[in-house]
Amino acid sequence: MSILVDKSTRLLVQGITGKEGTFHTQQMKAYGTNIVAGVTPGKGGTLHEETTPIFNTVADAVKNTEANASVIYVPPPFAADAIMEATDAGVSLIVCITEGIPTVDMVKAFHYVNAHGSRLIGHNCPGVISPGKCKIGIMPGHIHKEGRVGVISRSGTLTYEAVHQLTNLGLGQSTCVGIGGDPIIGTLYVDLLEMFQADLGQTAPPGRRMGHAGAIISGGKGTAAEKMKMMTEAGIHVVSSPADIGITVQATLQK
Template identity: 55%
Template sequence: MSILIHKESKILVQGITGRSGLFHTQQCRDYGSKIVAGVTPGRGGIHIEGIPVFNTVAEAVHYTKATVSMIFVPPPAAADAILEACDAGLELAVCITEGIPIRDMVLARRYQEESGTRLVGPNCPGVITPGECKVGIMPGYIHRQGKIGVVSRSGTLTYEAVKQLTDSGLGQSTCVGIGGDPIIGMKFIDVLHLFNEDPETEGVFMIGEIGGGAEEDAAFWIRDNMKKPVAAFIAGVTAPPGKRMGHAGAIITGGKGRAEDKIRTLEECGVTVATSPTRMGEAMSAALGSKG
C-alpha cells in the first residue's frame, strides 16, 4: 500500500510535448509509471514516444481511463491546466510548473477545492511510491521501498532527506513534495492524514522551512491525531532576516514563521526534530525507536 499513487495508477501528462515534459515523461516511464496519455492543445492525434496525445484532458480520460495528471504546462497556461484536470474529474493532479501568478492560482485553487480532484503543487518535485510509480521530477534511484512516509515543502532538500533515510535502512512508502509556493493544493495536514490511515506507513518524516505557519498547524494536528511517530527537519535556523515591504505579511502570520518557533512547537507536540540537516535519517530512527 501507499498513498496517492501506486503501480496501477494510469497517468496522463499535460504539456507532454514540451522539452521538460517529454524528458520527465520518459524518466517516469523508465521508473515503471504507467503513462497512458499526453495532452497538448493543437497536437491531438499524434503519438510521442508511443504515447497518444489528445487535445483535451476530457478526451484523454475518455479513451485511456487515466486518473492522475502530471502537469508541465508553462506558467501562463498552467492554472488553466489545473482547472481542466479538475473539470475532467481526475483523482489527482500533480503540478510541477514553477512560476504561476498568484492571481491565477487563487482562482484555480478555489475551483479545485470544491472539485473531487486532489492537487499536489504547484512548484513541487511531485509524488513517488518507490518501486511502483513516479509522478514527478525527483531522481528515482535515491528511493527505496519501505514504511516511512515523507512530506516536504522543499525540492532538493527532500532528495537529501530521502537519501539519508535510504542510507539509514529506512525505505519509503510514498514521498510527497507539496511545493513551496504560497498557494498549494495539499498541505502538510492533508498528507499526514493519508499517511495516518495508510496501513503500510509506520512513521513519517516531514521537511519544513522558515516562513508561514503551515508547520505549526501540522504540529498541532499531529499532537491531536497522529497515531504514528513523526520526525522533522526545519531548514533556515541561521537564515538572516530578509528585507521586506510593509506590515501585511507579519500581521497575517502573527509572529509565526521563525525556525526556532516551529522547532519548539513541533517538539512540544511530540515530534522528533533533527538538530542538523546531516542527522535527518538519525532523527527518523530515533522517533521510530522511542515509539516503536
C-alpha cells in the same frame, strides 16, 4: 503501503511534447510509471515517441484511456487553466510541476479544484513518488527505496537529502510528497498527515527574506526555534540539522 499513487495509477501528461514534458515522461516511464496518454492541443491523434497517444483535451484522454492522474509541465501562463481542465475531466490526482504561475491564477485554480473534489499537489513542486510503484514528477528515482517511512516537504532539494539519508540507512519510504513552497498550493502538511506521519527539519534566519512562504518570519513569530519548540511540545521528534534526519528517524523507529 503508499498514499496518492501506486501501481494502479494511470497517468496522463499535460504538455507532453514540450522539452520538460518529453524528458520527464521518459524518466517516469523508465521508473515504471504507467503513462497512458499525453495532452497537447493541436497534436491529437499522434503518438509521442511512437508509443504514447496524444489527445487535444484532457477530457478526450480520460475518456479513451481511463487516466486517473495527471502531471502538468505546461508554461506558467497556461498552467492554471490546465489544472482546471484536468479537474473538469474528473482526474482525481493532479500534480503541477510548473513554477512561476501568477498568484491570482493559482487562487482561482485552488478554489476550483477544492470545489470539484480533485486533489492538487503543487504547483512548483517535485511531485509524488511511491518507491517501487509509481513516480510522478521530477525527483531522481534511484535515491528512493520501498518501505514504510512517509516524507513530506515544501523543499525539493531537502526532500532528496532526507530520502538519500533514509535510503542509505536502509529505511525505505512508503510515499514521498513535495508539496511546493509557494504561497498558494493545493495540498498542505495537515492534509497529508492524515494519511501518514512524517518528520521534517527546517531553518530560517530572522529578518531574511526567503524564497518560499514556508520560511516567513513576522513579528518574532515563525522563527526556527519557535517552530522547533512547538513541534517538540507536540511530541514530534525534531532535528537541528538536515544531516540528522536519517539517524533520528532510524532511532525513533527502533523505540
